[in-house]
Amino acid sequence: MQVSRVTQPASAMAATRHWPVPEERRTVSVLFVDIVGSTALVDRLDPEDVRALQQEYFGTVAAVLRRWNGVVEKYVGDAVMALFGGVESDGFDAYRAVRAGLEIQRVLDGRPLAGGTVVRLRVGVATGEAVVDLAAARDAGHGAVSGAVVTLAARLQEHAPRGTVIVCAATRRATADLIDYRDLPPATMAGKPLPVAVWRADGIALTRPTGGDLPFIGRRRELAALRDQVVRAVRERSARWVSVVGPDGIGRSRLLAELARTVRPVDGVPVRWCGAQCPPYPDVPTAPLAALLRDHTGITPGDDPADAGKAAGRWREVLLAVAERTPLVVAVDDVDRAAPEMLLFLHELFAAATARALPLVVVVTHPPEWGDLLPLGPTDRRHRLTVPPLGTVDTGRLLRYLLGESAAVTRLLPLVAGNPGYARAYAAQAGDDGHPSGEPPVPEAVRRMVAPRLDRLDGTGRAVVMAGAALGVVTAERLAHLLDGDPEQLRPVLRALAERGLLAWRSARHGYEVADRTLARVAYERLPRALRAEFCRRSAIPVPDETPRPVRLVGTTAPAASAPVAAVPPGTTVRTARARPVMSVTPATTPPLAASA
Numbered sequence: 001m002q003v004s005r006v007t008q009p010a011s012a013m014a015a016t017r018h019w020p021v022p023e024e025r026r027t028v029s030v031l032f033v034d035i036v037g038s039t040a041l042v043d044r045l046d047p048e049d050v051r052a053l054q055q056e057y058f059g060t061v062a063a064v065l066r067r068w069n070g071v072v073e074k075y076v077g078d079a080v081m082a083l084f085g086g087v088e089s090d091g092f093d094a095y096r097a098v099r100a101g102l103e104i105q106r107v108l109d110g111r112p113l114a115g116g117t118v119v120r121l122r123v124g125v126a127t128g129e130a131v132v133d134l135a136a137a138r139d140a141g142h143g144a145v146s147g148a149v150v151t152l153a154a155r156l157q158e159h160a161p162r163g164t165v166i167v168c169a170a171t172r173r174a175t176a177d178l179i180d181y182r183d184l185p186p187a188t189m190a191g192k193p194l195p196v197a198v199w200r201a202d203g204i205a206l207t208r209p210t211g212g213d214l215p216f217i218g219r220r221r222e223l224a225a226l227r228d229q230v231v232r233a234v235r236e237r238s239a240r241w242v243s244v245v246g247p248d249g250i251g252r253s254r255l256l257a258e259l260a261r262t263v264r265p266v267d268g269v270p271v272r273w274c275g276a277q278c279p280p281y282p283d284v285p286t287a288p289l290a291a292l293l294r295d296h297t298g299i300t301p302g303d304d305p306a307d308a309g310k311a312a313g314r315w316r317e318v319l320l321a322v323a324e325r326t327p328l329v330v331a332v333d334d335v336d337r338a339a340p341e342m343l344l345f346l347h348e349l350f351a352a353a354t355a356r357a358l359p360l361v362v363v364v365t366h367p368p369e370w371g372d373l374l375p376l377g378p379t380d381r382r383h384r385l386t387v388p389p390l391g392t393v394d395t396g397r398l399l400r401y402l403l404g405e406s407a408a409v410t411r412l413l414p415l416v417a418g419n420p421g422y423a424r425a426y427a428a429q430a431g432d433d434g435h436p437s438g439e440p441p442v443p444e445a446v447r448r449m450v451a452p453r454l455d456r457l458d459g460t461g462r463a464v465v466m467a468g469a470a471l472g473v474v475t476a477e478r479l480a481h482l483l484d485g486d487p488e489q490l491r492p493v494l495r496a497l498a499e500r501g502l503l504a505w506r507s508a509r510h511g512y513e514v515a516d517r518t519l520a521r522v523a524y525e526r527l528p529r530a531l532r533a534e535f536c537r538r539s540a541i542p543v544p545d546e547t548p549r550p551v552r553l554v555g556t557t558a559p560a561a562s563a564p565v566a567a568v569p570p571g572t573t574v575r576t577a578r579a580r581p582v583m584s585v586t587p588a589t590t591p592p593l594a595a596s597a
């Protein structure tokens with residue numbers, strides 16, 4: 001196995017500085033784009049014209065791919081292969097790949113390039129499991145990814161009608177709520193014994209399902225805490241900020257929707273609500289702001305973002321004027337996806353409402369890693385409300401609602417781990433194919449929720465969770481043996497992972513376990529077979545019945561070979577690309593809501 005050394009993102013843990021597990025099995029999206037009829041095209045052009053055309057074509061394609069955080073893996077003639085989610089998944093890898101494909105078609109297909117030559121393009125996007133060399137995938141190295149998904153993407157591209165983006169079933173499933181697709185007849189492809197289902201991507205879906213079709217279960221404490229903030233804001237005439245924090249699928253959006261549905265007058269004073277959801281990678285970064293203001297100003301989310309930015313001060317005054325008359329809740333879901341202007345707007349709104357003693361409550365939601373989104377201000381007015389997993393009884397109720405009284409409920413309970421989003425995905429899968437016995441596979445939707453939690457860790461953090469998943473119970477000493485590390489450096493890593501809810505301390509077993517079984521399975525399944533076997537060998541547990549290759553781990557305590565690199569490359573211009581924070585060992589210091597509720 002190739003041993004790679006990768007420097008960490010700048011803000012990563014100081015204790016360890018490189019990537020102990022050099023290759024991972026990952027779900028990735030692969031994009032292929034090629035010029036239609038390029039052989040005939042270059043035949044009739046002078047080499048200098050070919051060069052000018054290629055430079056413009058490759059330059060434009062690479063720029064679009066970069067904007068969507070795709071990595072160019074290789075150039076094959078006039079074809080470009082790009083990888084999404086190779087090193088870090090944000091849960092939207094397939095979406096970014098399709099958006100990049102659509103944008104490449106929009107800016108290049110049928111348009112005159114250098115020398116006036118018009119090119120037509122085909123794009124194919126496939127999603128599936130691959131082994132990724134993490135160092136090569138960061139450095140855009142050739143051969144960074146291996147798996148059938150690569151060939152499938154190439155075949156899809158060959159099959160695509162000119163000017164279109166064609167996707168496989170897995171890509172479509174991963175983006176079903178976000179992209180509109182057109183059915184195409186199944187495609188016969190070289191090397192595939194059966195026709196392959198394919199779809200044509202038409203554009204961004206304008207409506208998204210709300211998921212509010214389930215009865216609301218549990219969450220009485222969280223809802224009461226949020227309502228209490230509204231009551232206090234009205235009675236004390238004060239501004240409040242609540243960050244509702246929890247991992248994907250835990251029910252942040254649903255909690256917000258429930259609060260909106262049930263917001264009531266306080267002491268006879270009506271409370272107004274204005275809310276917005278931040279979509280992933282919006283075309284108009286200030287669209288959530290426009291959505292917030294729609295009821296009060298008549299502007300629409302499609303309005304010019306430049307105007308929206310300039311008018312922020314005026315719009316802040318509009319909301320403050322509303323709060324002067326009527327207590328107001330301003331709710332923004334998934335604020336971590338919002339453009340910086342949006343967060344700034346909310347912070348300034350909160351600051352102005354605080355200064356003017358207005359009854360205005362800002363409620364935002366985001367995953368736990370975004371610990372720094374609280375504004376400045378009095379600590380008793382800014383809170384972080386952590387949404388915990390649903391209890392066993394409530395999870396059971398939810399599963400029974402989804403599946404009826406069935407044996408699957410008991411089987412799924414530990415896998416769902418109190419996460420309603422997982423429950424929905426496992427239940428949908430159980431409905432699809434039953435999995436009457438044994439542990440069902442982790443549903444794709446759950447993988448998309450879990451993958452970013454692992455990927456926000458640096459190399460050591462990831463390796464520790466993977467090792468924990470392989471061993472069951474880990475201590476700093478066992479890990480040091482497993483990862484060629486130093487126990488003293490691994491101890492704070494273990495504590496930080498526990499603080500982030502990825503590991504849990506088990507006193508009875510004198511060690512840490514991966515917090516839930518689904519997370520453990522996703523982490524374990526990322527390990528290449530050779531590493532699984534190596535971990536087992538080093539910890540003297542039976543080697544799984546797989547065929548390992550020789551493997552060498554990169555120790556966790558050697559110094560880094562080169563300067564740290566940023567998690568999102570500098571110059572990335574996707575406006576709302578999440579500047580993914582890498583897990584730090586510093587514990588969050590924001591006041592919990594319970595402290596004042």
Ligand SMILES: Nc1ncnc2c1ncn2[C@@H]1O[C@H](COP(=O)(O)OP(=O)(O)OP(=O)(O)O)[C@@H](O)[C@H]1O
Pocket residue numbers: 210211212213214215216217218219246247248249250251252253254255334398420421424449
């Ligand atoms: N308390 C609950 N009772 C019933 N269903 C719930 C509850 N909480 C969440 N759900 C359902 O579980 C699914 C996931 O919840 P939700 O979308 O709110 O999660 P989230 O934390 O916002 O994460 P993401 O934004 O990644 O979906 C949704 O279908 C939602 O309706």
Ligand SMILES: [Mg+2]
Pocket residue numbers: 252253254333334
């Ligand atoms: Mg949500």
